Amino acid sequence: MGKMKTIYEPLFTPWKIGNVEIKNRFVLTSMGGTNLLGWMENNHFDRAGAEFILQVAKNNCGLVLPGCQPVYNPMFGQWLYKNNKMYEDLKNWMPEFHKTGAKLFVQLTAGFGRSFTISKMMETLYTNRLLRTVSKPFMDLDKITASASESPNRWSDKVPSREMSKAEIQEFIDAFAKTAKKLQYAGVDGVEIHAVHEGYLLDQFTLKYVNKRQDEYGGSLQNRYRFAAEIVKAIKKECGKDFPVSLRYSVVSKTKDFRKGALPGEEYTEVGRDMKESEEAVKFLEEAGYDMLNCDNGTYDAWYWAHPPIYMPENCNLKDVEHIRKFCSIPVVAAGRLDPETAARSIREGKIDGAGFARQFLADSEWISKLMNDEMDDIRPCILCHNGCFNMCHYKGVPNDQDLYDSLHLARCAVNAETMQTDKHYIRKTDSPKNVIIVGGGIGGMETARVLKLRGHNPIIYEASDQLGGTFIPASSESYKGKLRDLLKWYRKKMKDLDIEIHLNERITDLERFKGMDIVVATGAVARKLNVPGFEKTVEACEYLKNKETGKRVAVVGGGLTGCEIAYELALEGKDVTIVEMKDDLIAQTGVCLANSSYLREWFELHRVPVYLETSLKEVRDKEIICTKDGKDMTIPCDTVISSVGYVPAPMTKESGKVRLVGDCKDVGNLRTVIWRAYEVAMKI
Numbered sequence: 001m002g003k004m005k006t007i008y009e010p011l012f013t014p015w016k017i018g019n020v021e022i023k024n025r026f027v028l029t030s031m032g033g034t035n036l037l038g039w040m041e042n043n044h045f046d047r048a049g050a051e052f053i054l055q056v057a058k059n060n061c062g063l064v065l066p067g068c069q070p071v072y073n074p075m076f077g078q079w080l081y082k083n084n085k086m087y088e089d090l091k092n093w094m095p096e097f098h099k100t101g102a103k104l105f106v107q108l109t110a111g112f113g114r115s116f117t118i119s120k121m122m123e124t125l126y127t128n129r130l131l132r133t134v135s136k137p138f139m140d141l142d143k144i145t146a147s148a149s150e151s152p153n154r155w156s157d158k159v160p161s162r163e164m165s166k167a168e169i170q171e172f173i174d175a176f177a178k179t180a181k182k183l184q185y186a187g188v189d190g191v192e193i194h195a196v197h198e199g200y201l202l203d204q205f206t207l208k209y210v211n212k213r214q215d216e217y218g219g220s221l222q223n224r225y226r227f228a229a230e231i232v233k234a235i236k237k238e239c240g241k242d243f244p245v246s247l248r249y250s251v252v253s254k255t256k257d258f259r260k261g262a263l264p265g266e267e268y269t270e271v272g273r274d275m276k277e278s279e280e281a282v283k284f285l286e287e288a289g290y291d292m293l294n295c296d297n298g299t300y301d302a303w304y305w306a307h308p309p310i311y312m313p314e315n316c317n318l319k320d321v322e323h324i325r326k327f328c329s330i331p332v333v334a335a336g337r338l339d340p341e342t343a344a345r346s347i348r349e350g351k352i353d354g355a356g357f358a359r360q361f362l363a364d365s366e367w368i369s370k371l372m373n374d375e376m377d378d379i380r381p382c383i384l385c386h387n388g389c390f391n392m393c394h395y396k397g398v399p400n401d402q403d404l405y406d407s408l409h410l411a412r413c414a415v416n417a418e419t420m421q422t423d424k425h426y427i428r429k430t431d432s433p434k435n436v437i438i439v440g441g442g443i444g445g446m447e448t449a450r451v452l453k454l455r456g457h458n459p460i461i462y463e464a465s466d467q468l469g470g471t472f473i474p475a476s477s478e479s480y481k482g483k484l485r486d487l488l489k490w491y492r493k494k495m496k497d498l499d500i501e502i503h504l505n506e507r508i509t510d511l512e513r514f515k516g517m518d519i520v521v522a523t524g525a526v527a528r529k530l531n532v533p534g535f536e537k538t539v540e541a542c543e544y545l546k547n548k549e550t551g552k553r554v555a556v557v558g559g560g561l562t563g564c565e566i567a568y569e570l571a572l573e574g575k576d577v578t579i580v581e582m583k584d585d586l587i588a589q590t591g592v593c594l595a596n597s598s599y600l601r602e603w604f605e606l607h608r609v610p611v612y613l614e615t616s617l618k619e620v621r622d623k624e625i626i627c628t629k630d631g632k633d634m635t636i637p638c639d640t641v642i643s644s645v646g647y648v649p650a651p652m653t654k655e656s657g658k659v660r661l662v663g664d665c666k667d668v669g670n671l672r673t674v675i676w677r678a679y680e681v682a683m684k685i
Contacts, residue, residue: 442470
């Protein structure tokens with residue numbers, strides 16, 4: 001253990017929210033899935049959520065906010081305050097939590113309104129009158145999606161939002177007060193209202209482009225923020241003025257229109273909350289009784305501000321949060337791709353009070369302890385992919401295309417198979433240690449080796465090239481992918497720390513020499529080839545990523561995630577890029593969060609990158625490609641053609657007996673499928 005760098009010291013100073021002292025400035029901000037009282041299921045004291053929350057608290061986080069709890073549960077239509085048993089369970093658990101010295105605020109939400117994530121199944125339930133009636137007891141979409149005014153849903157044109165009645169608004173205000181009282185009884189240190197943030201229901205009331213009401217909840221700033229103000233007043237009346245109430249708050253909406261965000265640096269006209277309104281709003285909200293503002297930016301229409309993908313700049317919300325702090329006297333927390341060093345400096349200079357982090361805790365719940373012990377290179381990094389934690393994806397004509405398992409189990413982690421899944425992913429020591437041969441030293445091979453070694457086996461990696469990493473080396477090579485390169489470094493360090501036997505430059509072509517041994521094959525996939533004239537003239541995506549040389553004009557064939565990321569990198573370098581895609585939208589694939597995909601789609605639109613959808617490649621020539629759209633041929637001039645048309649598994653053998661396949665050589669997927677499968681295979685040996 002080393003001594004912590006002095007730069008981080010401001011993060012370890014105490015501060016107060018109302019009368020509650022917090023031991024340091026680290027805040028775990030809420031993520032759906034890390035819930036103490038259940039998520040999209042019958043409300044109950046959730047042991048998996050509690051285990052995660054406790055782990056974070058034990059590892060030196062000052063203020064812990066579990067996943068957001070709807071006061072009215074969208075599934076089964078329960079009011080959160082009605083289940084007394086779970087508050088007793090929570091009360092019995094709180095002393096164990098408080099032993100850590102951390103404080104717990106439970107985040108409560110009025111719900112989602114027009115941001116509610118609609119799936120294909122929900123569209124069917126809503127559009128069929130009989131099904132809509134039958135499904136009401138367990139999913140009343142008419143109630144769940146109700147908003148400040150009639151408005152289009154973020155995900156679907158088939159399930160619009162109606163205007164909420166004043167009686168419904170009052171029912172929610174009462175529910176917040178009753179729920180807060182139960183949480184206070186259970187020993188929780190405070191609540192956070194979720195809120196005037198990210199274009200959720202309470203925010204929809206504040207935003208002029210959504211709220212067109214003519215009553216006392218529409219029109220002036222005071223009227224639009226009235227719902228949020230009445231909630232805190234009701235809680236203070238019920239729980240007393242000393243029970244702290246924080247507000248999750250988006251400083252600026254960064255929104256151009258329904259389903260249209262504003263990218264960093266873009267000139268645009270704000271339809272939501274601009275900075276001038278925000279300066280007034282925070283004073284009004286403080287006067288109403290809020291004790292803290294937990295801040296970022298954005299709405300569901302500009303989702304990449306609240307859920308920054310890797311393309312967003314680090315500390316993307318910090319300047320706006322520092323600015324808004326000048327207009328209120330309550331503490332302010334900043335969140336959104338925060339870098340701890342920058343956050344520490346901002347706290348030292350008195351510009352913010354707390355530093356909010358979320359996804360990094362999913363990747364490594366011990367990361368604050370490691371920072372304190374100067375073990376920074378031992379922190380498993382979050383790579384901002386959203387593959388495990390928040391993979392609601394959306395593309396043309398398809399609402400949320402997400403596996404039901406994922407929609408019910410958010411806050412898992414692509415790079416850490418154990419997060420929120422310790423019931424099925426855990427290190428179980430072996431009682432019969434074996435030598436296990438691993439063919440392929442990519443991420444799949446290294447994760448298998450890591451888990452095997454921790455279990456007590458002796459893994460031996462054979463890698464054909466001169467370094468570990470496999471296709472993750474090219475996949476992490478783009479300029480903006482520093483976090484992926486950090487993950488690669490982490491894996492290589494683990495191989496060293498665990499003293500795993502590695503043979504580089506040794507290509508295995510025949511498994512006979514390992515007969516009778518347990519073998520894991522992790523040889524990856526090979527690029528798909530199109531049967532078109534001149535295809536051999538193209539540069540395959542991974543080859544480009546390894547070598548980086550192209551002409552000035554580049555055509556990228558394939559507009560999935562890999563192709564779009566390559567096109568983005570080329571455009572950043574100043575190349576003239578064109579994207580050609582057979583489907584009717586870019587990144588039309590499951591598992592890629594809308595926050596990530598909408599950033600790239602909108603970036604290409606803003607920077608006028610030519611995109612040809614529903615277009616197929618017909619021929620590759622020396623300085624041009626011929627494509628077909630709507631039965632007509634077109635010529636696109638280019639100096640280089642990059643093919644990114646997918647991959648096919650390349651196993652050297654079939655699975656049988658003691659031979660198991662891991663990663664893309666079994667099924668082509670993403671980093672999450674590779675790491676989770678590797679973990680599971682290593683558990684079984």
